[in-house]
Amino acid sequence: MASATYNNVHSDGRQTARINIDVLVLTRITSIEQKMEQLKHNYTQSLMYIRCIENSSASECDQFLIQQCPERWVLNNNQCYFFSSVHETWERSQNICKSYEADLVIITDSTKQAFITKTIANDYFWIGLTDVEQENQWKWVDGSRLESRFWHCDQPDDAFGGEDCVFAGYIGPCTPEPGQVLNNWNDENCAHVQQFICEKKPSLVRMQLPL
Template identity: 35%
Template sequence: MSVKYRVKEQRRAERLNTRVLKSEIQGMPRKKMEMIYENVGDRTKTNINTNRQLPLQDGWTYYQSSFYFISTEKKSWTDSRRYCRERGADLIIINNKEEQGFIKQITCENQLWHWIGLTDIDVEGRWKWVDGSTLNTGFWRSREPNGGRDENCVETHSSGWNDFYCNKALKWSCEKKLF
């Protein structure tokens, strides 16, 4: 990826983040805002103490009680997950259609597939989220999942989810729940 493209991509992500953040903050109860700021403050202190990277650096967005990181790089599913975990988060877990809508908006904007925290690596066809919970309803693209033992990690796009080769390098989204 060229430097110019990377800068453009980063700016686009920032613009999107600002927009989502603004729409979220407007109409949020004061109490909830205070809790968020307290929580961020605590974690900032913790991170300074342990000399780790701040979770609220560029690329993090707040939406419905979670912080999300939208990558500008590409990594394998395992390396993407490691990136999230090193920052106190994990790959995104999509619990409902609002959250799918949120991630869909982002993937539409940058026109690329993103890893999510769903895999059937342990038992073929048994889809599990990174927190160990089993998938109830999904947002699969038509005719997916179709990869059998070859495709065990899930990527999302505007058209929905697809099982894919875990070692392919894609963008990814991390999620850190606040409450």
């Protein structure tokens, strides 16, 4: 009996380690892809700026300024994103984003939801959606009402009452319908701690041409 118990534990431990390694590799691959995409974007903009400078004055070429995000932020589709490694309450998360001159992420279309879903890899991250002011009246942190919805198939459920804040990355017991693979939002008590995603506009940096 003791031997069988040991074998089961050993098998579970080995499976867990393999899953953790897979998640780590996926996270690294995603990070590399994001960095390559940013480098590709900057390189393209640089070439366009240089060609413009050759034929125009610098002031006429501002449309080719390079978008730049702070260190540890990710540039995607003209926005900068910060994916935290620490866990905070929803309110504390929003306050931290504010300190970065940002907000918790606002997701208004499937393109952004797909990017978020791919990046967080089924981990839980607060987003900027809440109905704390009025139950079932969901609003984003900028005051706009919820339009595009990516709720998991059994959510929101306000389980136990007081689930007024939303996180992405949820995988629940129900099976999403075909075509709803991006649906991973869940309502949660705002006092719970999760990782979080901040969002802000990138800085615009003028190309420094070589002498």
